[in-house]
Structures are given as C-alpha cells and as structure tokens.
Amino acid sequence: MIRAIIKTSLIDWDGKITTVLFYDKCNFMCPFCQNWDLILNPEKYPVIEWHQIAQNLKKRKGWVDGVVLSGGEPLVYKKDVFELCQKVKDLGLAVKLDTNGAYPEIIQELINKKLIDYVAMDVKAPLDERYNIAAGKKINIDNIKRSIEKLMSNQVEYEFRTTCVPGIIDENTVHAIGKVLKGAKKWALQVFVPDNAYKEEYRKKLGTDYIPSLEKFQTIAKKYVSNVILRGKT
Numbered sequence: 001m002i003r004a005i006i007k008t009s010l011i012d013w014d015g016k017i018t019t020v021l022f023y024d025k026c027n028f029m030c031p032f033c034q035n036w037d038l039i040l041n042p043e044k045y046p047v048i049e050w051h052q053i054a055q056n057l058k059k060r061k062g063w064v065d066g067v068v069l070s071g072g073e074p075l076v077y078k079k080d081v082f083e084l085c086q087k088v089k090d091l092g093l094a095v096k097l098d099t100n101g102a103y104p105e106i107i108q109e110l111i112n113k114k115l116i117d118y119v120a121m122d123v124k125a126p127l128d129e130r131y132n133i134a135a136g137k138k139i140n141i142d143n144i145k146r147s148i149e150k151l152m153s154n155q156v157e158y159e160f161r162t163t164c165v166p167g168i169i170d171e172n173t174v175h176a177i178g179k180v181l182k183g184a185k186k187w188a189l190q191v192f193v194p195d196n197a198y199k200e201e202y203r204k205k206l207g208t209d210y211i212p213s214l215e216k217f218q219t220i221a222k223k224y225v226s227n228v229i230l231r232g233k234t
C-alpha cells in the first residue's frame with residue numbers, strides 16, 4: 001500500500017519534476033534504511049488511495065512530468081504497481097521506478113508492457129556475501145545480478161545507485177562494484193544520511209574526511225562508468 005507522498009519533488013528524478021509515492025513494505029531490512037518506520041510500523045501512516053493521488057496529479061497537470069514509485073520496495077506489490085503505472089500513463093505522465101533489484105522478472109515485464117520510463121536500481125555492495133550485510137538479511141544475489149544485466153541491455157533508461165555507507169562502502173568495494181557495472185550508462189554515488197538510520201550503530205556522525213572520501217570513490221568509479229555523479233553532496 002502507498003502510505004506516504006511527496007507532492008512535488010525536484011530531486012527524485014534528475015531533470016524532472018515529480019510526485020513521489022512510497023510503498024510500505026520491503027523484502028530487505030538494510031541497517032542504514034531511512035524509511036524503516038514506514039516499513040516496520042505502516043499502521044502509523046494513513047493509506048493513500050488512487051483518487052487522492054490522481055486529484056493531486058490533475059492539480060499539477062502541466063508542470064509535474066512524472067511519478068516516482070519508491071518505498072519500501074514497490075515491486076513487493078506487483079499487481080498494484082502494474083495497475084498504478086497504467087493509471088499514471090493514462091494521465092500522460094512518465095513513471096520512474098526505484099527498486100532494490102530483487103525482482104528481475106517483474107522489471108522485465110514492466111519494460112515489456114512499456115509501463116516504466118526510468119529505473120533507479122540500488123547496488124548496495126559487491127555481489128557476494130557482503131550484500132547480505134548491506135541488505136540486512138540473506139538475499140538472492142543472483143536476482144540482483146540479473147536485474148543489473150537487464151538494465152544494462154538498454155531496454156529502458158536507467159541508473160545504478162550506491163549509498164556510500166561507512167563500514168559498507170570503501171575504496172575496495174567501489175572497485176568491486178565498478179567491475180560489475182563496467183560500461184553502465186550512469187552510476188550515482190549517494191551521500192549517506194546517518195541521523196535516521198534503522199540500526200543505532202549506523203547513526204554515528206560522519207567524519208570530516210567523509211566528503212573527500214566520496215570524491216575518491218567517484219574517481220575510482222569513473223574507471224568503470226563514464227557518467228558517475230555524487231548525489232546529495234552540498
């Protein structure tokens with residue numbers, strides 16, 4: 001279910017003005033998740049129905065370009081996502097999907113049905129046992145690999161994004177992820193915001209060397225992907 005909305009956002013789809021919708025479930029439980037309260041305590045947040053979303057989109061007609069499906073993990077709600085994408089398309093708007101990449105077949109189906117215009121997929125760690133630490137549970141890493149391959153086959157516009165969480169991402173892990181993403185269209189390295197992290201041990205204040213380390217990560221990442229951006233750096 002959708003339980004949170006940002007009616008107008010300038011930062012959730014580069015170059016576009018969007019409305020962002022947040023689904024309330026996730027199949028991961030990342031220790032650095034920012035939206036953990038929505039996932040663990042969804043009943044605290046009222047359900048937002050389609051008619052409310054449509055009313056908002058109609059009000060903003062002409063200056064909102066599209067809708068971002070975020071969360072949580074939207075693809076946990078496969079049927080809802082297909083219906084919602086179709087309704088958004090019927091309003092003449094574009095759709096961006098934010099996903100953790102755990103459902104490659106659903107991504108493919110959405111692409112085949114032309115229901116999504118852009119996918120932003122998290123690549124949280126190198127594709128080995130370190131991924132389980134980043135995801136907060138043992139996950140099927142093969143699904144992550146398959147989602148990466150699908151996006152890199154260029155059937156839809158996409159980006160990969162890695163939140164640079166201290167303790168998970170360092171220079172070696174950027175190299176390891178880079179090898180997997182070699183030749184990708186775009187890779188966003190995102191600044192980690194520790195204040196509201198799910199697990200206490202990730203809520204530590206970032207050191208003064210944090211931003212310089214991100215710049216080093218960007219230099220390393222550019223060896224593999226020509227378009228690497230730092231997102232969230234002020």
Ligand code: SF4
Nearest residue numbers: 026028029030033072
């Ligand atoms: S995949 Fe995203 S929404 Fe799900 S737990 Fe991880 S950070 Fe939170």
